[in-house]
Amino acid sequence: MNHALPQPARFCPRCATEIPAPPEGEPPRCPRGDFTWWPDPKVATGVVVEREGRILLVRRNHEPAMGEWCFPSGYVDAGEVVEDAAAREVREETGLGVRLDGLLGVYSEPGDPVIFVAYAGAAEAGEPVPGPEATEARFFEPEALPRLPFPHDDAIIEAWRAHRARTDSG
Structure with missing residues (x-):
């Protein structure tokens, strides 16, 4: 996108x-x-939130990609620490707290002013409840994820799989 x-x-x-x-x-x-x-870039962040091997996604309630499933994500506010913004977006969109486990990657495209910072995270206790920016929030099996709409989503999932393999083996 x-x-x-x-x-x-x-x-x-x-x-x-x-x-x-x-x-x-x-x-x-x-x-x-x-x-x-x-023309300065805008930083956005998102989290691949995991619980018991399943990934938390939200169905977007706004453009771009309204009605599609994606990671909890959003823009970093001026003066906000990126990790704090990532946790805030998870909380705002799902009602859940998250413990960030590591950086998955930083993604950008030529001509696109958005720089996306992706993290892995573990969901804290509770059930996801969609916030105003989402119509649904739920966990999916990694093998049964719906189509994700943004350009780096597949690379982010692969980075999460590699991160999980490293953390599970060590």
């Missing part, structure tokens, strides 16, 4: 001067030197 890059500023937010189109490969700059527009 490719998110659109943000459109560059057309006017300087400091002096309101129109910003001309920049040369290829250069960021837009205010001709008065007051401002340079840097």
Whole structure:
């Protein structure tokens, strides 16, 4: 899933001067030197939450991929620690606490401003209850996962399998 890059500023937010189109490969700059527009990436995070060998998924209640199953995930807030954001997203979308067990990987695509940080985690006690961003939340057998909608989901599952093999054997 490719998110659109943000459109560059057309006017300087400091002096309101129109910003001309920049040369290829250069960021837009205010001709008065007051401002340079840097299209910074947005960080998102998610957790492959496991309990008794099964994986927790949520059915999304918003776009992108509304109605599809995915890992509990979402954006990291400004100033928030990524691991805290991962645990917060699990709690918000499923009502469950999670103990993070390790980093599975960091994923990005050319032209997509989103950097996705994936973790493995173990669900704490309780039954999943969908939050406002999900219509369902439940555990699946790893061999019976529904189709997952995002570009790195298959790689994340493979990283989780490798992580689980390492932690189960050692």
